[in-house]
């Protein structure tokens with residue numbers, strides 16, 4: 001597919017979802033339309049290798065003004081089409097289609113959906129949570145962009161396993177610089193890596209990644225700098241997803 005052609009269509013949700021459905025059919029993934037939000041159908045793709053425990057959760061596009069995330073997730077899947085059947089993936093390719101189409105962070109009612117996982121009033125979030133309720137993942141990745149960023153950075157919610165965020169940033173660093181600020185979004189950062197320890201019993205589950213931390217051994221929120229070249233940001237996401245999956249399966253990373 002011609003990349004220049006796609007570059008102008010990264011906010012075209014119908015084009016994105018059509019490409020995903022073709023890819024899912026060719027790859028042997030199950031397509032699940034799980035909710036309608038605004039006028040758009042939301043999809044999830046499931047590999048036949050996915051079981052209740054040990055899967056890989058990948059999502060993008062909860063913020064619509066972050067197109068390298070949605071496009072990067074698609075490009076990663078396209079690149080690995082022949083092995084998707086064997087990888088236990090659960091993929092949410094775009095959680096906010098209206099936002100993507102309108103290049104807006106929020107949904108049509110000005111809600112930041114990434115602050116709504118504690119609510120039970122949004123049908124799309126209820127429907128997604130229903131799909132996740134009984135699952136435990138080995139890895140959960142939420143893909144984002146940030147227009148204030150000076151490079152790629154990521155949040156890693158630290159649980160039992162040894163962290164691997166720095167290695168993901170090293171993979172992104174082939175394409176975009178790593179954000180070297182000491183403080184990012186009010187949190188202490190170490191070469192783009194923001195480690196978070198969260199007491200999940202006390203912390204309100206407002207954000208997707210916080211919700212997922214209850215369901216995943218590793219939870220990563222990856223960010224690329226949205227003022228940087230689109231093609232390189234897309235490649236940075238592809239590289240981070242791939243590295244995270246490799247590392248998740250190479251070893252359990254459990255501390256002795």
Ligand SMILES: [Zn+2]
Nearest residue numbers: 063066144145
């Ligand atoms: Zn975001």
